[in-house]
Amino acid sequence: MSSSLVLVTGGSGFIGSHVCDALVAGGNEVRCFDNLATSKRSNIAHLEGRSGFMFVEGDICRIEELKAAMSGASAVVHLAALGSVPRSIADPLPSEAANLAGFVNLLEAARHTGVKRIVYASSSSVYGDSAELPKREGTEGRPLSPYAVTKCMDEAYAHLYHHMHGLQLIGLRFFNVFGERQDPEGPYAAAIPKFIRAFLKHESPVVNGDGGQTRDFTYVANAVHAVLCGLAAKDDAAGEVFNIAYGDRFDLLGVIGHLRSHLARIDPEIAHIGVKHAPDRPGDVRDSLADVSKAKKLLGYAPKFDLNAGLDRAVPWYAEHWR
Numbered sequence: 181m182s183s184s185l186v187l188v189t190g191g192s193g194f195i196g197s198h199v200c201d202a203l204v205a206g207g208n209e210v211r212c213f214d215n216l217a218t219s220k221r222s223n224i225a226h227l228e229g230r231s232g233f234m235f236v237e238g239d240i241c242r243i244e245e246l247k248a249a250m251s252g253a254s255a256v257v258h259l260a261a262l263g264s265v266p267r268s269i270a271d272p273l274p275s276e277a278a279n280l281a282g283f284v285n286l287l288e289a290a291r292h293t294g295v296k297r298i299v300y301a302s303s304s305s306v307y308g309d310s311a312e313l314p315k316r317e318g319t320e321g322r323p324l325s326p327y328a329v330t331k332c333m334d335e336a337y338a339h340l341y342h343h344m345h346g347l348q349l350i351g352l353r354f355f356n357v358f359g360e361r362q363d364p365e366g367p368y369a370a371a372i373p374k375f376i377r378a379f380l381k382h383e384s385p386v387v388n389g390d391g392g393q394t395r396d397f398t399y400v401a402n403a404v405h406a407v408l409c410g411l412a413a414k415d416d417a418a419g420e421v422f423n424i425a426y427g428d429r430f431d432l433l434g435v436i437g438h439l440r441s442h443l444a445r446i447d448p449e450i451a452h453i454g455v456k457h458a459p460d461r462p463g464d465v466r467d468s469l470a471d472v473s474k475a476k477k478l479l480g481y482a483p484k485f486d487l488n489a490g491l492d493r494a495v496p497w498y499a500e501h502w503r
């Protein structure tokens with residue numbers, strides 16, 4: 181990708197802040213747009229004040245703010261959303277507003293400002309109740325949560341705007357991304373940071389269900405690499421959606437075992453901490469594993485970090501910031 185001005189929505193979030201890092205390192209100008217609903221400004225504190233980087237506090241639910249932020253941009257990376265399946269089940273309207281109405285605002289703002297290339301975050305949740313493994317693009321089931329419905333609808337709108345208005349939309353279906361800066365706190369925290377935080381506090385991590393659920397855990401550097409591939413991709417990738425994962429799966433108890441051994445190198449007492457079980461969560465799928473061959477073929481996606489290589493980098497960060 182040649183250097184240019186890129187708007188990153190959700191740019192102070194977990195994945196977004198890493199995307200901003202990579203774009204700034206690549207010599208791009210970055211406009212980071214976020215309403216700080218689920219993120220902290222400290223995620224991007226190291227970028228603020230650097231030439232080429234600008235933070236804009238704004239809401240994707242307000243189209244005029246989006247249009248202003250988009251002016252002069254050559255591409256958009258759209259990551260702003262309210263994540264979490266349980267959050268969307270507990271209170272669907274805010275998820276619907278940010279993830280669906282906010283997405284349509286983004287498409288309209290792009291149509292009116294002339295920005296063509298948009299790389300946006302979809303989710304593995306679009307596979308819903310499909311039992312097929314590995315998950316392949318084109319074998320989606322019915323969504324199991326309001327969050328998944330919003331991501332399915334985003335993909336449908338993206339397809340429409342690509343064919344109707346020529347926008348070059350590239351959808352990335354992220355599978356369980358983990359890494360530094362992912363928030364371990366709050367009721368909607370993701371599994372890996374929540375487990376790490378519990379171990380660091382010398383508490384038993386709480387596993388919903390029997391812990392045999394499997395996931396294709398994806399280190400954040402792989403997700404960032406996919407975003408950069410999407411920005412640089414040839415036009416034939418536009419209008420398409422891609423699985424973004426490592427392409428391997430681990431069950432939750434297995435992940436906890438890996439975390440325990442990584443963390444025990446830092447704090448030997450953690451080696452003796454067991455797990456607690458809680459009831460299954462509605463809306464969760466049992467197994468998830470991605471076929472990433474489409475992204476490899478059309479985007480040149482080549483994930484470098486498997487689970488352990490990702491944990492080698494993420495665990496020390498949590499030990500430094502959350503102990």
Ligand SMILES: NC(=O)c1ccc[n+]([C@@H]2O[C@H](COP(=O)([O-])OP(=O)(O)OC[C@H]3O[C@@H](n4cnc5c(N)ncnc54)[C@H](O)[C@@H]3O)[C@@H](O)[C@H]2O)c1
Pocket residue numbers: 189190191192193194195196213214215216217218219220238239240241258259260261262263278282301302303304353354355356357358370
């Ligand atoms: N982390 C994962 O495992 C995962 C998996 C699948 C899909 N995704 C998708 O990837 C994207 C990034 O996720 P993340 O894990 O970095 O989550 P995150 O919560 O850290 O980042 C989302 C960002 O969007 C911002 N935001 C929310 N509503 C907004 C609004 N109305 N206006 C402007 N900004 C708003 C939040 O403040 C936050 O900074 C999301 O679209 C998410 O649905 C993430």
